[in-house]
Amino acid sequence: MKKILLAFFGVFLLLILSGLALPFLFKDKIVALIDREIQKSVNAQVIYDLDKISLSFFREFPNISASAQDFKIVGYAPFEGDTLVSLNEIQVDFNLRSVLFDDYPTLTGIHLNGGSLYVKVLQDGQANYDIAISETQEVESTQDSNLKIAANLIEIQDLNLVYDDRSLDYFMALGGIQAKGSGEFTSSVFTLPIEMDATIANITYEGVNYLTDKLFRGETLMQVDIDQMKFELTEGDFQINDFLFDLGGSIAMPAEDIEFDLVFSGKDNSFKSLLSLVPGIYTESFSSLESSGTMDFNGFVKGIYSEEKFPSFDVSLAVKDGMFQYPDLPRPVKNVNLAFQAKNETAQLDNTSIRISTFNLDFGSNPISGNFFLQDLISYTMEGALNGKLNLEELTTIFPIEGLSLKGNLAVNAFAKGRYDSVAQIIPAIEAKLLLTDGYAKSADYPAPIEQMNVNASIQNPSGKMSDFLIDLSQFGFTLEEEKISGKLKIKDFDQLIWDGAISGAVDLKKLLTIFPMEDMNLEGRIQADLETKGSYAAVEAKKYNQLETRGTMAVDQFKYTSTDVPQGVEITEARATFNPERIELTEFDSKLGQSVVQANGTLSNYMNYLLTPDGILRGQLNVKSPRFNANEWMTESASTEPTESLSVIELPKNVDFTLSAAATEVLYEKLTLNEIGGTMTLRDGLLTFSNASMKTLGGTIGLNGSYDPRDLTNPKFDFDLNILDLSIAESFKAFNTVKAFAPVAQNLTGRFNTSLNVSGILGQDMMPVLSSLDAKGLLRVAETALRDSKVLEGITSLTRLKDANTLQLKNISIPITIENGVMDVRPFDVKLWDYQANIQGSAGFDGSMNYLINMQVPAGKFGAQANSLLATISGNAVNESTLIPIALNLSGTYNSPKIALAGGNSMETLLSNALKARVAGETQSLQNQATEQFNAVQDSLKQELKLKAEVIQDSVKNELQKQVNVGKEKAVDEAKKLLKGFLPKVKETTKPDTVKVNN
Template structure:
């Protein structure tokens, strides 16, 4: 007995070892088998990462697994992926692995597919990307057998997969996601039976009309397979669309150029809860506990050919009478529900498909809503005829139905409207083919959103519809502290609501208080006005607006500015706002604006012409950041300003200018101006360097100058002004960063330049000298808050002193020459020869000589020692030049 057990154990051990080792022995053979099959079977590029063999997982059968399989098409779908599979497994008899080519096809019993992605496509020429099988050569020898695989399936499983089918010819699109499918059947026989279970999310669109939209579908189907005639007949079939149970029967047969379809379906029950089941669970939530009354029935028949030119005829009906529902956790009931709708096509021509909504009525509390509509010609120029009559309390929507709204919504809408139009008329603005009649009113409407700072409260709004026009009769609203009152006309409301057309109209808007901050997202931007960084997410003017707004606002508040009596016109189109003759009272004066703001590009741009009249200077340059950057020093001025500014640049995400981008120019005129230099660092620095000027008494009245700004710097054309009898010329530039580089030239009279200069001027005592002035240049650098002042005052005074000394010297010399001439009589006029006249007109020198030599002789001995000629001449010359030699003691 022990020997038998030992032999058995050894045998089992050997078998297990063989089962484990065999896959490695036959690994290359299996790879060659798969590669040969692929090469002999398909016209496509096939790649796979690995092929493995196992005898353990599927014992007593062999299991072959292909990992990361990918199939790529050849022409006419070159390089397009037909499909990819993460894992593809086959179960088959071990002997099938060792079949030779002449022993017939390999028989596969089971297939397992995991995470397959399949893209099926038929182009407009009828070529199919899945038609990749190679044609086999037919022979008359009965013993010849086709090579390849034969399916004798006991079961197959597809998990976590997806499929897309696109037929360009019929414009059919099918998306299947989250597909789990299993089935069993024998495909080797010409007629067999396939038993399947399927579950997936399905989206189906036929010629641009979406019939299923990511609906969850379950299907248990028993299908007869007639492979010889490509006909698939549904025998016992039960399915779920979302939670709506359906039973269907019929067949689908593949024919040349399309499919032949004959399918009927209906819901087996008749409870109104089946209607709620059609709605996706995302919007309807759990309906198991919903209380309902009334009936609901859906049935349909789809019959005919699917070809490039035709679709099956349709007769799908939905009906419900006097139904109601109430969710257990919600306070309101929806009742008096009546639905009578049909989707029909009686010709097989896709253009003849139409939707007939005869009735869609319901009631919530005391508010009744009734509607009907017919929609024809769905695939071309759609024709719509609709009637709406009812009241809808928006706040009751979430109280009666479990829908979660992103934003708060309340208010009462009353509508009585009938309309008839075709889509082409809306797209081409053919208003004569748009027939509207009735009105819609909104009361106490409240809307909040993350895109606006404060909820929008529409107290009252009324829109009237007439065949040719839609009129906004009144619109009263508020948000934050802003109030709005508007009227106007709307040209294409239906085009805006039903297509991608722009909202066109002309509106008159009035407001008592309009705060810009009420329309800005909180925390939108913390950048300073002179930001240089480009914004990440700038505000945009809505692209759908194409309108003209005539505004009249008593007060508009923007940041720290308050504008009053704002009037003007705003044209909005193509994400651009064009301001035309906008006027306002601001800062004690009048403002006129013309220009545009363009937000089409990533970074918004602007161009603006500003006219400012009688602006309060100090307040303007203190409160207006732009002006403060253009002329920082002006904030110390008191008085009035006229200015014309032209500027352009880019805007930040809060619609304030990026100062480094601004370019343009300005003309400024100062009126009745006084300087208040206290606490101004620049004036303090100038005063410390230039003692001859008192900036408190600087007169800037009627000063005119021109500014040019570009690349972050402001250049000022040289301008002249006066302080007393001092002429001043100013020129240079500064940056928006408050850096500066200015030259101020003071034409200073000599009398202001110190005591030494004044002593020289007084000594010269000449009226022309008193008029002498010299230029003193002050170079201003650094910044307005930390200025650096350098002057040439010292060198100027030194040069002036040297000049005055030279003038004094020349004057003394000239005076000395005149005295000598007087002494010599060279300055006397011609005289007669009479002695008496000569005596009277003799020069001082002649008289001295006569005193010295009274007798006219040439004796060298003086008669009077005090009248020594030499001493007399010295005394005279000494007196002439303002100095005398001291007398020396003499001994006779």
């Protein structure tokens, strides 16, 4: 017996040791296989760390498991900025026998643990999940796939999913997905049990939000036919919050069309389960909500979905004798009855009918009832009614409204019947009334209530004709701490759109915001208005604006506003405006924008046309002045706790014709201090022009005329004429990026310069000029300057060994310059360098490169002993120490790392010898001509290279701006990411052309 036990424990120990050893023995084989298969099958960047790959014999025994942590997949263009997959851990299971004995291991299971999946489909149908290597690429590959797939298990834990399909205008965000499926996936027909839990953060289709913040749970048995692409649900239990339903039938996709044959019905006839779908009700206290009543839900969807067809359907919902009551509140909502049906018996969605034959409920002792019928989506024949009364004070005993007291009576009585046809200008006959009397609202955060809230409104149209339509808001108003606001408005004849209204009174914004607080915003001040308006849209269309009688006054006092978006704050000490039919006149405006005092006055005209017609143009003139304006305060994160968004291209309205005259004593802009600013800006047709603008800065004056043109947001342009007087050369280098790029020598120059320059180009998304796009033409004038501590001078001295080349004094220089596609071309100009006659030409690129040719005439004696020894060898009196020696120098590289060489590549000794001999022979001119020809040939080649580089950069800038134009869609994704905690961590690694990136 003892021997048997020893043998048993020996075998058991051997199995344990084998299980521990196997992962180490086969890790390299399995990792190499995974790496090879990814490269063969995935056209994307796959990122993982070899040190975070582990193998286990026990996780999925008798299979062997390989797991990798921090696993990511990032797509290539146009999805290079999107992380398709970001997993905390991915595990794949292999058949143990295949690992031990077969040439090619067999994959049996996949596990995704924690992380996120972001699926994105562009409007043209391109999808970021389409990363499988195409058949063409597979044919070109010299190796076939070595992986056998016999997977029978897929398991998902804590996965977040965003599906953003812009081709269908469909958006879905799911969080915390738990799912499991098992079956013979490798068979063409198999049964797949599925279990899934998730949070539905958002489901939106064509701009309509259908579900938000709902819990989903599902369990079903799916029959899968891969050859027919048919998926049949034989059994199914599903749940959204507490709403349970079953779903059966099939979905098939044999071709491009989708065939539906689905039947669904509610499984719990409880009214409370339906309440769980109502936003705001399904909270932690939902389980304690008292409820009764029955609910019945059923329907079907059957038919083909395609571009031409829509499946028929019939969806019904019925509620009988529903009641619910919040715990600790005395009154219930009771007698809830609803009968709803949406039906379409054809293959055309336009034939859908909607019927709400029964709708009624009692808010305590206040009944509300109604009905609605819509025949189809073609004629829009409809009939409906809504009637009810609400005691607002009683309402607070039904719904929990913490910190707010309400009083008053609200009555609604509405009826409509007829057909809606916008082309024929027919609408249903309507009779509707809304009456609020003795309204009262008091917040626990503010001692004084809003009182005497009264609204009396009616809508009438007995015939269904647009001309008989009448909206009569005969009374509205309220009182807050003895300050009263009241008004009226009547709109009749929707053909002519005739209105007559008035508003009068004052409101304290701080008091109002205390009663109705708004998050992340502070607001105070007093607004007083006394306005009357009457007119008609027919007068607007006829441009008879004198028939639009809008008159009155408006005043703002001690207004203060701050928010998370505007932490600097806006204060308006006093503002006064008067209104008449022709214009609005701003007579006073004394404000403080952040720490900057701003005063203004001016007029607006044609404002009624602007407000009432889509193509109306607002015209105006504004005069603004400020003693000191700090623009930096509005460009940085300033006092904000979070960094503000970077600058972006500013879009200008095309229906505004506005002239702004500005004057400021001092303006702080980035590192510049601008003084005595003045000028005029005109905004017209989406184009902003500057005229007679001037400012003092850097010890000189800048005059400006030009334009900013963002009408094409992907290619915003600017075009300015600059007139610069007495600007400091060195300070200009510090302040302007263009000077740093094209004239880096300015950092070592003293003195001042003048120029008249026309400059144009495109702007990047940060509103800064794109250097590669710059075009300019002008003349640079310098009266006197000195160059010291320059690596260029050091290089010239080292090469030529001229005695006085360490410093350079320049006077009365005029340099003609042109810039085209980011390349500055300096045409030949004469100058004296160290009292030697010289001629300079060349170019500088936007990338900091330079290429210059300097032709100088230097007396032979200036070269010292090396020239004297050569002079002694030449007989006769043709040459002496005063003989001028032509030198041609090439300057290339960059200013801080210059490359200086003699044209032709000769040494100084050879150059002096040839030049002195040429003097005797009279051939010196040909030496300089030859150097110039060689330089021009190289120059043309360099310019072409820079031009091609500039085109690439400009295309990249335009692509980035195009992305910015589509930023609205991206915001929806960002909001979903906020809802899903930890969603889509940023990938720090740069996308490279390698398919697989392994951190080892």
